[in-house]
Amino acid sequence: MDAIITGESERIGLSVIDNNDVEHLIEMDEEGRVKYHEQEGYPDDPAERTIAGNEHVNRARRFAKYWVYRERGYETLEWRHNPNRITAAAMAIAPLTAEAAAEYLGDFTQQFDHIHGDAEPAVSVPDEIQPADAVYQKDIYVGFEDQALGSLVGDLLGNDDVMAALGRVIDPTTARPDDAAFSAALAEITGKDPADVPNLSDGCLLEAVSGLHVHWDDAAGQYHTQWGEQPEIERDPHARIEIFEFDPDSIVELKCQIARHLLCQVRDCYLGMGIAPPEPFRLLGAGHHGAGTRYEHYDFYDRYHDPTAEISTWYEEYTPENAYDTSLAEIKS
Structure with missing residues (x-):
């Protein structure tokens, strides 16, 4: 391209x-x-x-x-397909403690515990579908102004400590890092004293989240969404989580899988443009629901949504130089 x-x-x-x-x-x-x-x-x-x-x-x-x-x-x-916005949401969620994750993401756990056990549901689903067949969604609002996202995300992607920490967050085989690398990078980027940077693990980058949305398709293939409660914020979210139910071992495991899911959405943004994602986002797993449908049914796409797939191309040969440098833009307010 x-x-x-x-x-x-x-x-x-x-x-x-x-x-x-x-x-x-x-x-x-x-x-x-x-x-x-x-x-x-x-x-x-x-x-x-x-x-x-x-x-x-x-x-x-x-x-x-x-x-x-x-x-x-x-x-x-469109906000759901802006890789910078989604990256910011992943960066906000990745360092959360178990307590903060429960505050912002606990309704996922409650809903999934209802499906797999005897907990009360966090949200009712329409009678025409089974709870296990729905896609559960949540909108994420990050506390950064849009004008700062391009430069911020570029700086974060260029910080080896941050990317290593993010990789450990989404890798279930490694020890979970604390938020030190994220906080140190944010201090460097903003020019603040590290002591003045809020604790990212408490969710200081998250402004708000929505309630759970329920998304499903009917027998005729038509999609429907039952919308959850939205915060009183007069702007678009930065990202939308969209996951099927699963049975996480803990709220921390849920948080880590959601962070990985958002990074897979970033991957889908670039693949949907016909270019390679940046190296940290060349992951396998479920991202955007619509992209997964394309990977499943279009034989000219590899199965990027499948964690066990063998990938033949990331479209590197079609990717322009400096394709990821959105800090070049003179942001219009």
Whole structure:
């Protein structure tokens, strides 16, 4: 994938070259709404394209939105598919103590204990589905301003101690680290004295979380969502957890699996654009529910959602230089 911005007035124009060497001419507004898309490599009617052809077109649009976000700082990415926002949510959850994890994530534990035992449910599910068949979701609100995310995430990804600590958090075979590496990195990035940096394990990076949402598909294949309670915050969340039930050994195990799940969502953001994720996000496991459906049913994707899969490509050969450097953008407020 490659892109150049060809013009900017009321719309931002781009030329995108996809992984099939097809050029796409795309125009969008500052909120990422595509106003024009021309290409000659695939039929104009989506119904006449192959599944692969449709995905090449969709990737070109996703990559174009990311490139405008990267180069100009406009909020062209939908929040659930913004890798910086999701990374910030994972960084906020990873250091939590058991007590803090229970405060923010305990309704998952209660719901799963209901499915596997005799606990009262945290949320009722519709009669038409079994509780074990639903996808359980929760929105995460991080206390960083959006304007700081690009620089912050870039600094965190470049900090070896932070990435090593994050790797230990999501690896069930290693000892769980404390939040020292995260706090030290945050102190360095913000220029504060380490003594003045709040304890990340208490959840100081988390502003709020929603209640549990229940997401399912019916016999006709139609998706439905029963929405949980939302905090009184007038902005979009940074990420949405979306997991099937499982039987964690403890609240700490649940937290670690959720952190890994969010990092897999970051992986899906990049793969959905046709480029490789940064090295720390080349993980296997369930991320975005929709991406997992594509990996399961589209034979041109590897099974990235399957922890036991053998992966043939991470699309490194299609990834532009400095593709991950969103700090280049002059963030518009």
